[in-house]
Amino acid sequence: MTEILPESFFYQPTLELAKALLGCQLVKHTDHGIASGYIVETEAYRGPADQAAHSYNNRRTKRTEVMFGKPGRAYTHRMHTHCLINVVSGEIEMPESVLIRAVEPAEGIDLMYERRGQMPAKNLTNGPGKLTKALGISMEDYGLPMFEPPIYIAKGYTPENISTGPRIGIDNTGEAKDYPWRFWVTDNLYVSRKR
Template sequence: MKQNDKKLSRGLIHYKPVEAVFFNQSTLELAKILLGCLLVKETDEGTASGFIVETEAYRGPLDRAAHSFNNRRTKRTEVMFAEAGRVYTYVMHTHCLVNVVSGEIDLPEAVLIRAVEPYEGIDLMLKRRGGTAMKNVTSGPGKLTKALGITMEDYGRRFDEPPIYIAPGFTPEDISTGPRIGIPNSGEAKDYPWRFWVSGNMYVSK
């Protein structure tokens, strides 16, 4: 696959986490620059990783689609009030979803990672996903967490240190923007163009 060949030529097998300062920018900017980065998870079964190809920004207190709308502070949202770069995992319809906490301390914002393109540990991902078709392995927020082995145990960890971290990857040639998915009851927020994806990538969620 031509696109993969270009990525493999970058020699990313020996990757290392980004520095903490990487996360210190606006939520909308972070949602865009995360595209092309590697999401890595180390487990006893092995390491699995994928290039982030789709994200959604959630802008906290003023965003009716955000869990922290109106500064809602619960056991689930507590980590959103921490410093940027923390792992925010939660369960929806039995699926674990993973977010990158963004914004300043006590400004609860986050970026949902919606899809990744498999990179390392593909056999392990296929095993975890029950032998599904390759294009469906990580093409959704619940699919990618299962494939990579991301669980609620990762809640509160940092994305700049193992066992779950983000590493440099590639720079997308083109980024598309549109409304977020699956938030029909969020008023005007359902129309905000805060979903970002690598244009033409086959692993973007459908």
Template sequence: MKQTGKTLQSASNSYSYKPVSDAFFHGPTLSLARNLLGCLLVKETEEGIASGFIVETEAYRGPLDRAAHSYNNRRTKRTEVMFAEPGRVYTYLMHTHCLVNVVSGEEGLPEAVLIRAVEPYDGIDLMMERRGEMPMKNLTSGPGKLTKALGIHMIDYGRRFDEPPLFIAHGFTPEKIAVGPRIGIPNSGEAKDYPWRFWVEGNPYVSR
């Protein structure tokens, strides 16, 4: 199913960090979830820069989506940023892990895209320091793993994704995108079957 394809990095030689413009974040959430694949997720800290190509995303669609934190327009301290304009950072804590989302949907429509996996690109040594020595394929192949590797924390909540220190940069268009149901939401009724998970087919860093 996976673990067999070539990496994105091997498809070309060099990338520059060109943050996307604000316009990138406007439009349907399912489109944004697809468009984020192949983009770079970049985090700058005092320790240095770390980045990776986004290879897996999930869409969470506000009021209608029982699996979304903002289901039924539930507005709390945690979900507040989901109601803001698209392109903001929505971080939240899951057990002991921080998960990162790109806010989508125009102001007042609380949708978001969860970044579930990246392929390490820049700062791999730094990522290893943060995660501990381990096989490359385990470094960033999950939503909690990648935030730790890149140094993304709750301090990033509410920031914008089109400027440092945490931003999305242009990468390239993946060859083939696979689609399926989202992961880890068994108690969300029908919503658990919605095909709102997207990943780069064959990429070894996809979470599963």
């Protein structure tokens, strides 16, 4: 039986949460079935002072509103044609989040292939847009608590080693592009980028 992590799990500093999520299971229930994966890569975004964050300078919009609330909620947003999933973190009115960048498939792998097509297994969920499509995560999940179905974080395993480095795809963000706020399970096959 999958053990869902309680709401209290999400009440930790953003950088700590980004590391604590590694090895946990991201689970999504849909009408087509359940799909899940072990989180193997995350990126932390620290809100008002982080030029790479959507909430930089306390930017409060319809899109970022959920980040100003309680931690442990789903912040889904579109990047090009892809839906990405973040876990809201930080204190209320301190809009921070953790982007889930990659997962290692666990449950519902056949369903993931139906959604993504045939490809090498390592390419199925090794990116933030790939994993949401594979798991059936959509913009409709915006604002949902991530500690109860249909979308939640459950216990998984504790990684032996965690690597850290700069975040990806944020080149025009001043010094923020160099912050070592990307975390990944060292040598995991499903990480989107190894360095």
